[in-house]
Amino acid sequence: MRVNDREISALALAFQRGDQGSLKKLVAILTRPLLARAYRYTGDWDWARDLTQETWVKVNDRIQRYDPSKSFRAWLFTVHRNGCLDHLRRSWLRREVSADVDAIDRMPAPLGSGNPEIELERGEFHRRLVEALSTLSESQRLIFVRVAMEQEEQLEVARDLGISPTTVRTTLHFARRKLAQKLRSMGEIF
Amino acid sequence: MKNDIDCRAFEEQLDALTSGELAQSEIEVLRAHASYCADCAVQLRINEHLSKPSLREIEAAVPEELARTVWPRLQGAIGFGVRRRGGVRRPSRFWAFQRPALAAASLLLAVSCGLLLREVIDLRRRESALLQQVADQERWLAGMEARTGAAPVARTAGLAASQSWQRALARSESVTVSELGRLLASLSPRTTVLDSESAGRLARAALFPGTSAWKRVVADLHLDDGLQAGEALELLQAIDLEPDRSISTARFLDLFVRS
Ligand SMILES: [Zn+2]
Numbered sequence: 001m002r003v004n005d006r007e008i009s010a011l012a013l014a015f016q017r018g019d020q021g022s023l024k025k026l027v028a029i030l031t032r033p034l035l036a037r038a039y040r041y042t043g044d045w046d047w048a049r050d051l052t053q054e055t056w057v058k059v060n061d062r063i064q065r066y067d068p069s070k071s072f073r074a075w076l077f078t079v080h081r082n083g084c085l086d087h088l089r090r091s092w093l094r095r096e097v098s099a100d101v102d103a104i105d106r107m108p109a110p111l112g113s114g115n116p117e118i119e120l121e122r123g124e125f126h127r128r129l130v131e132a133l134s135t136l137s138e139s140q141r142l143i144f145v146r147v148a149m150e151q152e153e154q155l156e157v158a159r160d161l162g163i164s165p166t167t168v169r170t171t172l173h174f175a176r177r178k179l180a181q182k183l184r185s186m187g188e189i190f
Numbered sequence: 191m192k193n194d195i196d197c198r199a200f201e202e203q204l205d206a207l208t209s210g211e212l213a214q215s216e217i218e219v220l221r222a223h224a225s226y227c228a229d230c231a232v233q234l235r236i237n238e239h240l241s242k243p244s245l246r247e248i249e250a251a252v253p254e255e256l257a258r259t260v261w262p263r264l265q266g267a268i269g270f271g272v273r274r275r276g277g278v279r280r281p282s283r284f285w286a287f288q289r290p291a292l293a294a295a296s297l298l299l300a301v302s303c304g305l306l307l308r309e310v311i312d313l314r315r316r317e318s319a320l321l322q323q324v325a326d327q328e329r330w331l332a333g334m335e336a337r338t339g340a341a342p343v344a345r346t347a348g349l350a351a352s353q354s355w356q357r358a359l360a361r362s363e364s365v366t367v368s369e370l371g372r373l374l375a376s377l378s379p380r381t382t383v384l385d386s387e388s389a390g391r392l393a394r395a396a397l398f399p400g401t402s403a404w405k406r407v408v409a410d411l412h413l414d415d416g417l418q419a420g421e422a423l424e425l426l427q428a429i430d431l432e433p434d435r436s437i438s439t440a441r442f443l444d445l446f447v448r449s
Contacts, residue, residue, distance in 0.1 A: 024261065031260045036249035040240075049256055053263055060268045125239055148236070151208070151245045173201060180232040 003029050005071050012072035016063050027056060030073070034080050040149050041084040043126045051087055055080040074160065081145065092134040132182040140175035143168055148176075195223055200230045204237050368433035371426055379420030 008029065015022040034055055038048035058079050066075050133141055143161075146152045147168070154172070158165040195203070200223050206212050207220065224231040243251070411421060 027261050027264060031257050032249050032252045035252045035257060035260075036245055039248055039252075040245060045253060045256055049260065052260055053267065056260070056264045057267055060264075122239070125235070129236060129239065148208075148240050149245075151240075154205075176201065176233055176236070177229070179236065180229045183232050183236070184228060 005073055009068060009070075009072040012063070012066060012075075013068040016066060016068065023060065026059075026072075030076060031056075034076070037077070037080060037150060038084055041088060041130070041145075043123060043130075047087070051083055052080070055083050058083065077150075081150070085141070085145070088130060088133065092131070128183055128186050129179070132179045132186070135178055135182045136175050140171055140178065143171045144175040144179070147172055195219060197223075197227060197230055200224075200227070201233065204233055208237060208241055366434050367426065371423065371433070375423060379418060379423070381419040382416045 008026065011022040011026050011029075015026065031052060034052040035045075035048045038051040039045060042048060042051070055076070059076060062079070066072060133144070136144060143157060146157045147154055154168045155165055158168045161168075200220060203212065203216065203220055207217065212220075220234065224234045411417060411425070
């Protein structure tokens, strides 16, 4: 379902003013992108569902804080990203990352290669990549996840964060170098 | 080396690769560099990992039934139907579970183990009075066993030891939420399904997933005098899982051992 940003923000404004039917429409339109993003972070559909649900509960609780002159989609994705990153932080504290071997069984066919060995290896790589994110500074992590994991345009990220495109590019550069170092220190997986 | 690029150029090209702007020959140059530069090889690996599948492909692959469950669950969570200007508040009894399946698994585990263990002890004391109850539970266990494959779950086989209830759980690969619900509902609500020691185990098992929400649920229970069937059923319903959600026994036996 492709609905433009302006229509989405109008629904959000209606919900802010008390129209609960608009929340249902927003959920129908935007749940899939949220699930996909959470899956990207966790590699696990169960977690993706829980994190997405949590995001909608937060939207419901905090809708008054949304500024209707801005993009609701961007606001929603920020709330969601923060929730996903908090989830990763908790997993780093436990040193137990959720992209476990079981998660590979739950990967839907279109994403899997059908080859269990490749899937196992992918899962292991994902686990290490997420673990390696813990070594980045907050700003490096935020920029890396937006550009590399959520595949946002660098220019878009720069504009949204109010920083220069050069800052985004150099931060990204240091983030990648740090990640590569950390991944290499974790040993051979290729 | 002919056509070689340095690491800086490699990284710049990497962005172009992500957006699909590179020609095959340019991709070959990248690969050649990565074949001897370990740092760039890792960069390439990260890039490939995150672009196949792309976010858009993941979005297209979101399981339909998963997306469909979000709204009904949200309605339950935020107490929809209470009209209020400026959005709705969730009721205070809502527990924002981080991982319902794990929470349910903890409960399932603790209740099953405690219930069945207690049953053995009680049986010795007043066999006839509990005969019907035990028969029900045995039917439940038999149902579980009937559904299992030939191969026992390797990880849990070692746990089996001498207790039949552990063996039964180890041999069954999964149980569903409704199976547990039926078992609990078949008992008198005042029946103690967990003695205080097992209830303590429930509290410890609940600590394992590490979410404060689950701890709050356990904190609401009066665990000093154990857990009653009615409370356990209420708790199971509060976790709000689909009835046919199946939970791997390997997972919760593992949880039990670690707690
Ligand atoms: Zn290089």
